[in-house]
Amino acid sequence: EAQVTQNPRYLITVTGKKLTVTCSQNMNHEYMSWYRQDPGLGLRQIYYSMNVEVTDKGDVPEGYKVSRKEKRNFPLILESPSPNQTSLYFCASSLLVSKTVELFFGEGSMLTVL
Amino acid sequence: DAKTTQPNSMESNEEEPVHLPCNHSTISGTDYIHWYRQLPSQGPEYVIHGLTSNVNNRMASLAIAEDRKSSTLILHRATLRDAAVYYCILRDVRGSTLGRLYFGRGTQLTVWP
Numbered sequence: 001e002a003q004v005t006q007n008p009r010y011l012i013t014v015t016g017k018k019l020t021v022t023c024s025q026n027m028n029h030e031y032m033s034w035y036r037q038d039p040g041l042g043l044r045q046i047y048y049s050m051n052v053e054v055t056d057k058g059d060v061p062e063g064y065k066v067s068r069k070e071k072r073n074f075p076l077i078l079e080s081p082s083p084n085q086t087s088l089y090f091c092a093s094s095l096l097v098s099k100t101v102e103l104f105f106g107e108g109s110m111l112t113v114l
Numbered sequence: 115d116a117k118t119t120q121p122n123s124m125e126s127n128e129e130e131p132v133h134l135p136c137n138h139s140t141i142s143g144t145d146y147i148h149w150y151r152q153l154p155s156q157g158p159e160y161v162i163h164g165l166t167s168n169v170n171n172r173m174a175s176l177a178i179a180e181d182r183k184s185s186t187l188i189l190h191r192a193t194l195r196d197a198a199v200y201y202c203i204l205r206d207v208r209g210s211t212l213g214r215l216y217f218g219r220g221t222q223l224t225v226w227p
Contacts, residue, residue: 004157031213043158043201043217050213058214090157103150103215105157 002027006091006106013081014114021076021109023091029104031094032074036060036087037108043090049074081113118202123222126192134187134221136202141182145204149176149187152199152220161187163205197225 004025013019023032033048035058045058049068063085065077074093078085091106119137126132138147148163162169162176164185169176175188189196201220 033213033215035217040219042219045215045217048213048215056213059216092157102148102160102163103158105159108155108157 002104004091004093004104004106006089006109008109009107010110012112012114015082016080019078019081019111021078021089021091021111023074023076023093023106024072025074025091025093025104026072027093027095027104028071029093029095030071031096032068033058033092033103034064034066034074034076035090035092037090038087046076046089078111081111083113085111086113087111117216118204118218120200120202120218120221122219123224125224125226126189127226128194129191132189132192132196132223132225134189134200134202134223135184136186137184138202138204139183141204142206145206147176147178147182147185148203148205149174150201150203150217151196152201153195154198158201158217161200192223192225194225194227197223199223 007022030051034046035043037043044060046064047066049055052071055066089109092103094101094103146163146165149161150158151161152158162174164176177186199220199222201217
């Protein structure tokens with residue numbers, strides 16, 4: 001089944017404790033992206049990747065890192081999480097950065113930073 | 115980055131048509147208009163996209179204004195399962211906007227039985 005898988009789905013952590021949210025897709029997609037969703041603010045893009053070893057900032061990259069060492073994986077790294085990073089995170093992928101292809105989203109990862 | 119403007123919320127009764135508007139006055143000639151929806155507790159899912167001509171698929175229809183500065187997603191007969199947040203976005207692959215996508219807040223659609 002074609003899918004985007006995020007882990008963990010739920011996580012409660014404390015300020016400053018490094019964490020990684022993994023994202024994996026099995027569709028051989030070149031393009032992958034991370035979003036955060038906060039009440040009243042909608043979906044905001046954090047980082048995106050055009051292909052292996054190619055990443056770039058979205059609208060809200062501060063406090064996050066990403067890497068794209070393999071085509072299927074695009075982990076989101078919070079080196080020193082803070083409470084303002086408490087949010088619902090979504091990973092998405094698509095075949096090429098094309099104007100006509102659809103994005104596939106994961107089910108989301110709810111992160112709480114105390 | 116080209117952005118879109120949508121109403122915060124809309125309501126409809128079940129089995130009635132729903133017209134969800136989107137303004138994109140700064141759209142460029144190469145931007146495609148995409149619509150996604152997000153059901154409760156799920157990630158967004160693709161609905162439809164278009165460039166200039168009106169488009170139909172099994173989920174919805176997309177009506178694009180002649181000047182392309184606005185579009186309307188049409189659900190022909192709303193069901194309770196259509197209650198979701200609907201996002202209108204522009205996709206372009208030129209220059210500095212390559213890969214960047216702006217979803218915004220979307221429109222919360224409530225469907226009453």
